[in-house]
Amino acid sequence: MKETFLNLKRSGRPLATLTAATYPVARLLDEAGLDFILVGDSLGMVELGYADTTEVTLADMLHHTRAVCRGVVRTPVVADLPFETYETPEQALATARELVRAGAQAVKLEGGVSHLAQVRVIIDAGIPLVGHIGMLPQSVRVEGGYKKKGRTPEQAEALMADALALDAAGVVALVVEDVVAAVAQEISRAVQCPTIGIGSGSGCDGQILVTADLVGSFPWFRPPFAQARGDVAGEVTRAVAEYVATVRFPSS
Ligand code: KIV
Numbered sequence: 001m002k003e004t005f006l007n008l009k010r011s012g013r014p015l016a017t018l019t020a021a022t023y024p025v026a027r028l029l030d031e032a033g034l035d036f037i038l039v040g041d042s043l044g045m046v047e048l049g050y051a052d053t054t055e056v057t058l059a060d061m062l063h064h065t066r067a068v069c070r071g072v073v074r075t076p077v078v079a080d081l082p083f084e085t086y087e088t089p090e091q092a093l094a095t096a097r098e099l100v101r102a103g104a105q106a107v108k109l110e111g112g113v114s115h116l117a118q119v120r121v122i123i124d125a126g127i128p129l130v131g132h133i134g135m136l137p138q139s140v141r142v143e144g145g146y147k148k149k150g151r152t153p154e155q156a157e158a159l160m161a162d163a164l165a166l167d168a169a170g171v172v173a174l175v176v177e178d179v180v181a182a183v184a185q186e187i188s189r190a191v192q193c194p195t196i197g198i199g200s201g202s203g204c205d206g207q208i209l210v211t212a213d214l215v216g217s218f219p220w221f222r223p224p225f226a227q228a229r230g231d232v233a234g235e236v237t238r239a240v241a242e243y244v245a246t247v248r249f250p251s252s
Contacts, residue, residue: 001036001076001106001128002172002193008035008205009194015173015206017196018214021047021064025211026071034075036173038108038130038208039065041080042137045221046212053137056082058095062102069103078130079104083138092118096127106172110136112162116169123170131166133159134200135178146223148199150183160187167191175208176200178225199225 008015015035020026021043029037043064044056065079079099086092086109096107106128109115122129134149150156159179166174167190174195176184181201188195188204197204212218213226219233245252 002170005035005172005194006192009192014204015194015196017206017208018211019043019208020068020071020211023067023071026068026077029211030072030075035206036076036078036106036130037068037072039068039077039079039104040108040210041082042210042212046210046218052140054083054141056080058082058085058098062098065099065102065104076105077103078106078108081107081109086115086118089117089121093121093125096122096125096129100127106130108132108175110138112159113165116165119166119169119171128172129170130173130175130196131163131171132175132177133162133166133179134176134184137177146178148178148180150180156180156183156186159183160190163187163191163195167193173206176204178223199223 017034017036017038018029019038019040019042020029021039026037041053041056041061044050044053048060050056061079061082069077081095085095099107107122108130109118110132112133119129135146140146150159163174171193173193174191176187176195176197178199181203184197184200185203194205196206196208198208209226213222213228215230215232216228217232222228
């Protein structure tokens with residue numbers, strides 16, 4: 001996976017990736033052809049109705065990773081380590097191994113320099129790892145909201161330090177979430193591995209979106225940077241209303 005991703009970055013062809021949480025969506029994404037599919041812990045909000053990703057459990061992630069992997073035949077699947085399941089290197093490795101046993105080819109965790117011990121132990125065990133820096137959804141409660149990163153020189157410097165440390169540790173790719181575009185571009189130029197941006201401008205080596213945001217299946221909240229290119233919620237509402245009307249008023 002690492003060599004494939006490095007070659008893609010060298011070739012200049014941007015990586016296109018999306019999230020999946022269920023068998024049918026995973027199967028559709030696999031057929032569409034993506035560079036990887038992420039079983040992201042955003043599924044806690046868009047599939048399970050939690051307030052944020054800090055409520056997602058390892059049992060949730062294993063259940064959804066298995067469902068996604070049943071629908072995928074050719075695309076690498078990356079699964080998120082959920083909140084508080086990688087507090088120590090030992091716990092991180094145990095969690096990563098469970099996700100791999102559930103079918104994931106790689107795992108992702110949030111954090112940079114602060115989590116290098118966890119990152120190293122997973123990579124040393126031969127499990128490909130995707131890093132995740134910038135706005136970290138699992139920190140939403142301690143940070144008091146979702147806040148764009150890289151706005152100050154100190155933040156930009158810390159992000160660069162995180163990116164370089166993760167790259168040197170051997171991550172296969174680096175998700176850069178909701179970071180000022182110029183900072184994300186600078187990071188993308190500085191690291192060897194491909195950066196996968198979300199809300200971080202077009203200067204990254206690839207892009208990821210939460211599929212529910214892309215297809216419009218979760219109309220109650222969509223981050224400002226995510227452009228919906230479908231209206232699944234509208235289509236469900238329309239089909240259900242039509243069905244209810246034909247059942248209740250069959251002759252009209
Ligand atoms: O959980 C998720 O869907 C993610 C993406 C936003 C990158 O981590």
